[in-house]
Amino acid sequence: xxxxxxxxxxxxxxxxxxxxxxxxxxxxxxxxxxxxxxxxxxxxxxxxxxxxxxxxxxxxxxxxxxxxxxxxxxxxxxxxxxxxxxxxxxxxxxxxxxxxxxxxxxxxxxxxx
Amino acid sequence: xxxxxxxxxxxxxxxxxxxxxxxxxxxxxxxxxxxxxxxxxxxxxxxxxxxxxxxxxxxxxxxxxxxxxxxxxxxxxxxxxxxxxxxxxxxxxxxxxxxxxxxxxxxxxxxxx
Numbered sequence: 001x002x003x004x005x006x007x008x009x010x011x012x013x014x015x016x017x018x019x020x021x022x023x024x025x026x027x028x029x030x031x032x033x034x035x036x037x038x039x040x041x042x043x044x045x046x047x048x049x050x051x052x053x054x055x056x057x058x059x060x061x062x063x064x065x066x067x068x069x070x071x072x073x074x075x076x077x078x079x080x081x082x083x084x085x086x087x088x089x090x091x092x093x094x095x096x097x098x099x100x101x102x103x104x105x106x107x108x109x110x111x112x113x
Numbered sequence: 114x115x116x117x118x119x120x121x122x123x124x125x126x127x128x129x130x131x132x133x134x135x136x137x138x139x140x141x142x143x144x145x146x147x148x149x150x151x152x153x154x155x156x157x158x159x160x161x162x163x164x165x166x167x168x169x170x171x172x173x174x175x176x177x178x179x180x181x182x183x184x185x186x187x188x189x190x191x192x193x194x195x196x197x198x199x200x201x202x203x204x205x206x207x208x209x210x211x212x213x214x215x216x217x218x219x220x221x222x223x224x225x226x
Contacts, residue, residue, distance in 0.1 A: 032213045043204055043217030092213060099213045105155030
């Protein structure tokens with residue numbers, strides 16, 4: 001079993017839909033939880049991060065962490081075609097003073113007009 | 114800063130040939146990561162350096178893979194001899210100490226025929 005599990009999709013939704021992306025993990029030491037967005041033929045870019053449990057909102061995006069269930073989510077409201085990308089969850093714990101991220105496989109999201 | 118710079122962007126080589134991938138991290142970043150991304154396995158950490166010193170190479174798949182970081186502004190990932198199963202996108206990323214965000218380059222798409 002991988003440390004971080006993520007359904008690769010693809011997930012296809014109509015424009016304006018609410019999107020829910022999820023990851024589960026097994027390492028209870030993870031403290032930072034991140035979502036990266038990767039457009040086709042590009043490198044991943046950090047979208048949001050949260051520390052420990054709770055919610056964090058940034059515009060149309062909400063990240064949610066439930067450490068008791070080892071489950072994290074990213075919600076996208078009013079989804080747009082420009083949101084079409086692969087979304088990778090990532091998690092990290094302190095290792096020698098830094099935080100080395102472990103990534104999920106990524107979920108491919110397609111928002112069609 | 115131009116971000117993390119990788120070269121070449123694309124590489125097509127014949128099985129058995131030596132391949133060298135190059136990376137220039139963001140100036141001032143003291144962590145450098147090499148990742149490999151495939152559809153089947155997602156984004157896998159191969160090796161990371163801290164202050165030019167290799168810290169963890171447990172993700173390097175075989176002895177055919179080697180990585181160096183001769184100075185703070187340059188790193189290489191070498192595959193010798195290359196095999197078709199090495200075909201993937203290889204990403205270099207860098208970050209600072211105690212910073213959870215990793216900044217990725219555009220990647221090198223390697224095809225071994």
